[in-house]
Amino acid sequence: MSDDEELRSQLADRLARSGHLRTQPWRQAVEGVARHEFLTGGFFNRIDTKTVTAWAPVMPDDPLWLERCYQDESLVTQIAGTIVPGDLRGEVMRAPTSSSTMPSLVVRMLEDLQVDAxxxxxEIGTGTGYSTALLCHRLGDELVASVEVxxxxxxxxxxxxxxxxYAPHLVVGNGLAGHKDGAPYDRVIATCGIVTVPMEWIEQTRPGGIILTTLCGWMYSSELARLTVHDDGTASGRFLAGQISFMLARPQTPPPLGILPDLDQGQEREAALGADVVxxxxxxxxxxLAAPRAQRITLTRDGRxxxxxLDVEADAWxxxxxxxxxxxxRQGGPSRIWDEIEEHVTRxxxxxxxxxxxxxxxxxPDGQTITWPRA
Known part of the structure; x- marks a missing residue:
């Protein structure tokens, strides 16, 4: 058994013990797919200081590279939309834009997808292609399509x-539009966060099919939803237990904050709930749910x-x-963000x-709703 085969077997053992890897077909996929082949361009190591987060490249000539490929961790593979590990020496202080998701999350989602032969x-979001390869191993190339922006x-x-x-059908394009040429699908799985589920995914999934996706907002609390598509062209379901976080799909990322409003203006009142609740x-x-497109920042002004x-699109704060x-x-703009949040959280x-x-x-077709059971 080669070094990487042993590492694959050890990874499968760890994922099984943690409860993420639950069935034999997916175990065979984990043992059969070499994750390191999807990281030959290297990855970025996170370096935290007191003030900033930086990223330094780790290349295949690093003695710990192969072992790191088989750890249960997400490995960043692209920074700022263009920078890959081979592009630099030293460190970069920009935001990650692509990664190889931690294997436990990949496998947990594939198990939750409930696929059959x-x-x-x-798949929405090809990324490095590792999860795509697992799907191909389980189902065969001809049954797997993957879209990457x-x-x-x-x-x-x-x-x-x-x-x-492996030779699945790979598409370059906006994953939020799905890929209608290969429809209908039995399953749709998204490896990026979204704010709203696109109707295109529902339209391209057969009745009784499943959509598995992470729903998020611009304050970055997210949950994995499993939705069943119905005969009438709608979909419904619940969140699955456990906090899950992905990078947002690029078309649904928040807009730049731009110039901040005058925070000394607006209407002021005593708050029933403090900002610490979020x-x-x-x-x-x-x-x-009350303010899905509000972004949260912290400022220090006058020692306070x-x-x-901020909801940039609505011009509310x-x-x-x-x-x-x-x-x-204090609140300003055409709507009162904190009033709506207080009402929602209190209820x-x-x-x-x-x-x-x-x-x-x-x-x-009228939109997306998320509700909880009422007392």
Whole structure:
């Protein structure tokens, strides 16, 4: 047994012990697909300082490269939309834009997708191609299509897949539009976060088929939803337990904040809830239901910390500050962001603060709704 075969077997053992790898067909896929082949261009190592996060390249000549490829960790493979590890020496301080997702999450999602032999699958977000290869191993190349928005990322994935002997149908384009030429699909799986489920995915999935995707907002609390498509062209389902986070699909990423509004203006009142409530994952998710396109930043002005929510598209904002344990909020624009968040969170708490895996997701041509059970 070669070094990488032993590492694959050890990875499968770890994923099985953690409960993410649950069935034999997917274990065979993990043991059969060489993850390191999808990382031959290297990856970035995260370096945290007191003030910034930087990224330094790790290339295949690094003595720990092969072992790192088989650790259960996400490995960043692209920075700022264009920079790959081979492009630089030293460090870069920009945001990651593509990665090889941690194997436990990849396998957990593939298990949750509930595929059977003969199912046709559309993957949104090819990335390095590792999860695509697992699908090919399980189902066969001819039943797997994968869409990637970044031509360079897709090209590198194609090369790695070919090296491993796989030839799925790879598409460069906007994954939010799906890939209608291969429809209908039995399963759709998205390896990126989205704010709203595109109707195109529903239209391209056969009735009874499943869509597995991570729903998020611009305050970055996200949950994995499994939706079943119905005969009437709608879809519904629930969130699956566990906090899951992906990079947002590029067409649904938040806009630049631009010039901040005058935070000394607006209407001020005592806040019933402080900004610290959205530090909690579940509460922040509920807040996002009221303000899905609000971005959260923290400022220090005149020696005072202000927690600011901005909906750039709606030109609405809220700024909260604390003084002696009492919170106040100033709000401006055509809507009152914090009023809506307070109302939503207070109502959820009055209903017993049900966990997110009890929430219902429904998508129709009229839009997307997310609700929780009422007391």
């Amino acid at each position: 003969g199912h046709r699958v559309l 970044d031509e360079g990322v897709s090209g590198r994935a194609r090369t790695a897949l070919g090296t491993c002997g 530090d909690d994952w579940d509460t922040r998710f509920v807040a996002q 910390t202000e927690h600011v929510l 809220a700024a909260l500050s604390e003084d002696g344990g009492r919170w106040s909020v 959820w708490r009055a209903d017993g603060a049900p966990p997110l895996d009890q929430f219902e997701v429904s998508v129709t």
